[in-house]
Amino acid sequence: MKEEIIGKVKLNYSWYSGEDLYSDGDAVENRILEIVRNEEGYEFALDEYTSWPILYHLTRQRENIVLPMEIGKTDEVLEVGAGMGAVTGALARKAKKVDCIELSKRRSLVNAERHKDLDNIEIFVGNFRDIRIEKKYDAVALIGVLEYAVYYVGGENPYETFLKKIAECLKPGGKLYVAIENKLGMKYFAGFHEDHLGKPFVGIEGYKKGDHVRTFTRSELSELTSRCGFEDLYYFYPFPDYKLPTVILSDDNIRDAEIDFDEDSNYDLDILKLFSQRKAFAGLKGTDERAIFANSFLLKAVRKG
Numbered sequence: 001m002k003e004e005i006i007g008k009v010k011l012n013y014s015w016y017s018g019e020d021l022y023s024d025g026d027a028v029e030n031r032i033l034e035i036v037r038n039e040e041g042y043e044f045a046l047d048e049y050t051s052w053p054i055l056y057h058l059t060r061q062r063e064n065i066v067l068p069m070e071i072g073k074t075d076e077v078l079e080v081g082a083g084m085g086a087v088t089g090a091l092a093r094k095a096k097k098v099d100c101i102e103l104s105k106r107r108s109l110v111n112a113e114r115h116k117d118l119d120n121i122e123i124f125v126g127n128f129r130d131i132r133i134e135k136k137y138d139a140v141a142l143i144g145v146l147e148y149a150v151y152y153v154g155g156e157n158p159y160e161t162f163l164k165k166i167a168e169c170l171k172p173g174g175k176l177y178v179a180i181e182n183k184l185g186m187k188y189f190a191g192f193h194e195d196h197l198g199k200p201f202v203g204i205e206g207y208k209k210g211d212h213v214r215t216f217t218r219s220e221l222s223e224l225t226s227r228c229g230f231e232d233l234y235y236f237y238p239f240p241d242y243k244l245p246t247v248i249l250s251d252d253n254i255r256d257a258e259i260d261f262d263e264d265s266n267y268d269l270d271i272l273k274l275f276s277q278r279k280a281f282a283g284l285k286g287t288d289e290r291a292i293f294a295n296s297f298l299l300k301a302v303r304k305g
Helices: 026-038 052-058 060-066 088-094 105-114 146-152 158-168 218-227 277-283
Strands: 003-006 009-012 076-080 097-102 121-125 137-143 170-181 230-239 247-250 296-303
Touching: 003 105, 009 105, 026 052, 026 105, 060 088, 076 088, 088 097, 097 105, 105 121, 146 158, 146 170, 158 170, 158 218, 170 218, 218 230, 218 296
Parallel strands: 009 121, 076 097, 076 137, 097 121, 137 170
Antiparallel strands: 003 009, 170 296, 230 247, 230 296
16 A cells, blocks of 8 residues: 555555654554544643553644744744654644655654645655655754654765755755754753653763664754754744743844743653752853753754855
């Protein structure tokens, strides 16, 4: 089967290997698929959904990260690593068309089921490096994806290779949006576990070669994207982070804005809380260090003409 239609959403299986290589576990992912097929109101984080993976994949709070994105009604958007569609709907409501790329068929089915009433979404199931992309897009969204570049392209310099391939998918002047944790996020100094490896301080101390995941400081991320064909970099700063943002500041206001957020949210991991993040950010009011130590970034970068 090369394609499947769910409601108004098309799933394209032309590049699907037949195996889902990334999963939170069969039981929880099958439960999420059951929820979106058979239950209503799940996007409002119902009390019975106490499992972190269910909350993470289904809550509408995830969509807040799309709010600052400059995407118009005539724009076509590529979302790489769309997962279960946490932000796909928000992108589709802004844009003319959203093409998604996702490794997992099951996660793509969840995405299609939850957005089956939208007629401007197509999901390509397969690895980004295998899918033939002929269209040039107005915008590309990488939401929690860049840190996993080794799984998408591999090689000696996967992050640079990945972003250069992303640049090829954009029109000249097209926008790239990257949401990612800050390697020097204040929460990590406060003792919170690194989000991907589940241990404290591992990003601050330096990732090991075998970790197969990494995040970046603000300057590292800027230098990386600049090397890969992007310019006019502009940062947004979601708090407590980009996953469940309640406050999103920007380069224009982070120095002097009041920063208030739930600093005790560490999801499904125990918290080793050494100090108050809110007080630390308050103590940095009026300084550039607020941007350096923000927990997450949403970077907007423009492809060079």
